[in-house]
Amino acid sequence: MEKIEKVLASGNSHATVNRDRSVQRGEHGALDLKLSAPGLENLEFIATELHPRAEQLFAGAWSACYTTVFGIAASLKKVTLPSDYSVDIQVSIGSVGKGHCLGAQFTVRVPGLATEVVEEIAHLAHQICPYSKSVRGNIEVVTNIVTV
Numbered sequence: 001m002e003k004i005e006k007v008l009a010s011g012n013s014h015a016t017v018n019r020d021r022s023v024q025r026g027e028h029g030a031l032d033l034k035l036s037a038p039g040l041e042n043l044e045f046i047a048t049e050l051h052p053r054a055e056q057l058f059a060g061a062w063s064a065c066y067t068t069v070f071g072i073a074a075s076l077k078k079v080t081l082p083s084d085y086s087v088d089i090q091v092s093i094g095s096v097g098k099g100h101c102l103g104a105q106f107t108v109r110v111p112g113l114a115t116e117v118v119e120e121i122a123h124l125a126h127q128i129c130p131y132s133k134s135v136r137g138n139i140e141v142v143t144n145i146v147t148v
Contacts, residue, residue, distance in 0.1 A: 002101040003140045004094030011055030012090045013063040055102075059091040062104070062131040070108070073124040079117060085110045104135070106143040118145045 067087045074081045088107040093100060110118045122143050126132040135141065 001137055001140060002096045002099075004092060004101060004103045005096050007092045007094040007103075008100070009053060009055055010090050010092040011053050011057065011059045012088065013056065013059040014086060014088050055091040055093055058102075059089045059104075062091070062129075063087050063089045065131050066106070066125060066129045069129040070121060070125040073121045073128060076124065077117075077121055079113070079121060081110060082112055102135070102139045104139060104141045106141065107146060108143060109146045111147060113147055115145050115147050118147055119143075 066089070070085070070087060071081060086109045088109070090105045092103050092105075094103060106122070108118060108122050110121075122145060126136075126141070126143070132141070
């Protein structure tokens with residue numbers, strides 16, 4: 001697996017499960033994307049830039065899937081997640097020698113749970129998520145856990 005030597009461009013996404021339709025939406029110059037995922041009808045990405053780059057779109061699609069699967073993995077582990085858990089994904093394209101490759105960095109925020117528990121759920125979610133499966137062994141994926 002190749003690792004990025006120099007980042008050329010990145011796309012970020014932030015996914016939470018929106019259960020409140022009165023939540024402030026994106027500002028002017030931003031694009032709100034409402035994506036659906038099995039079992040979650042209110043998964044929204046708020047304030048994505050207009051004219052998103054491919055890295056942003058891939059990060060957005062991956063975070064919609066992974067955030068859903070993270071909830072499924074938690075239920076399989078019999079762990080109740082707080083309503084404000086979230087997943088940030090940064091997908092970067094970079095140079096490696098004379099070529100290019102992708103890399104991804106996840107920040108999984110689950111306030112109030114033990115770090116070890118969240119790490120187990122995150123690992124299981126990567127085993128289940130179709131996007132994570134499709135890139136496994138092909139790109140570097142780093143997962144950071146935040147529990148405060």
